[in-house]
Amino acid sequence: MAGKDGGMVVIKKINVTAGAGHGGSWKVAFADFMTAMMCFFLVMWLIASNQEDRSNVAEYFSTPSVIEYEFQHYGVELTLEKLFLDLFNEPLKFFQAFITPMDHTPNIMQFGLKKVVLQHLANEIGDLAGSVEVSSDTIEFEIPQKYLFEKGTSTPAAQYAGVMTKVKGITAGLEDSTVEINSVVYTKNIIGNPKNVAEARVDLVGRDVETSFESDSVDLTKKHLVEKLEKGTKEDFVRFTIKQKASTSDGKAPKKIQESVFGGRNADATIYQDFVDRVSKAKPKK
Known part of the structure; x- marks a missing residue:
């Protein structure tokens, strides 16, 4: 378009497109973050552990662990629920499960x-x-x-x-x-x-x-x-x-059997379920 003085007038149009909603992608990111935190705490625990614990870790690579046993006998979903519950309630006990041999006698309670x-x-x-x-x-x-x-x-x-x-x-x-x-x-x-x-x-x-x-x-x-x-x-x-019994041998309250991992906290349950779905549906690498 020409102006009154004969010069060229350039009109620049800028289209602003609002970003789409994040949907459930944050849940996936959160699950990845939790996995990274598990690895971090596991490394920190290994650094502070004694020689006996490190020997148990070495034995893990030649002996099937409790975790492997649970995946074989309870399936992916039940095993992940159990792992999440242990991680939130007793982190050290959660990591111990990774190095405990499969032939360890489990306490069903x-x-x-x-x-x-x-x-x-x-x-x-x-x-x-x-x-x-x-x-x-x-x-x-x-x-x-x-x-x-x-x-x-x-x-x-x-x-x-x-x-x-x-x-x-x-x-x-x-x-x-x-x-x-x-x-x-x-x-x-x-x-x-x-x-x-x-x-x-x-x-x-x-x-x-x-x-x-x-x-x-x-x-x-x-x-x-x-x-x-x-x-x-x-x-x-x-x-x-x-x-x-009402208390354990060391005077602590016993661990109770729960109906579910998160109880009534639906938001946390949704995050967890998304993580379970990803692992359950993941195809093994060839």
């Missing part, structure tokens, strides 16, 4: 998450247990009589040893807990004196379970119950109840 506890129980006794209950400080399950004793007697069944091996795998690593074993019998099912049969059953099971304890901080109690049935039939069973 320290698994932290109810879903992980249930998955572990399913792996160990899922084909045996008739009833399973898990609360913040208690694990309870029942084994039907047919897997333990000949019908109507206290004579061990053919599969007794195998079943008790699985049960002892759960009780072996316990610490600061009480294990209660309760033999429940119904009079219609018993040959002879029901009370004597119930006592003999709980004594045998109790002795086997007690031999599995690796910690002196675990106590055993034994009970028996004889019930009459007015009608119908019910199968005898042995109930196992594992309950945390």
Whole structure:
């Protein structure tokens, strides 16, 4: 366009485009930041550790660790939930899991998450247990009589040893807990004196379970119950109840079993879920 004096007038138009919303990209960045922080604290811990701990780290590279075991048996999502819970609550214990050998006897009461506890129980006794209950400080399950004793007697069944091996795998690593074993019998099912049969059953099971304890901080109690049935039939069973003590041996409050990692904090849960999704859906590198 020409001006009045005949000169050229240049009009420059500047288009300003507002940046698009960040969406969920900040969550990905936050997850990467958390991963970097994990690595940083791990390095700091190694620098301050003694020779024994460093030897354990060296052993990690030749021995499968607890983390690898958990990924194999619980899957990606449950293992990540457990790791996040340990990281937020007990960072040093979280790092210790990376160097603990796979053959370490786990303490099921320290698994932290109810879903992980249930998955572990399913792996160990899922084909045996008739009833399973898990609360913040208690694990309870029942084994039907047919897997333990000949019908109507206290004579061990053919599969007794195998079943008790699985049960002892759960009780072996316990610490600061009480294990209660309760033999429940119904009079219609018993040959002879029901009370004597119930006592003999709980004594045998109790002795086997007690031999599995690796910690002196675990106590055993034994009970028996004889019930009459007015009608119908019910199968005898042995109930196992594992309950945390009010405090640990060093006077601290015990770690409780939680329903989820973040409870009701939805924002934190969203960040975590995004991280889990990324790891779960990631394709292995060839």
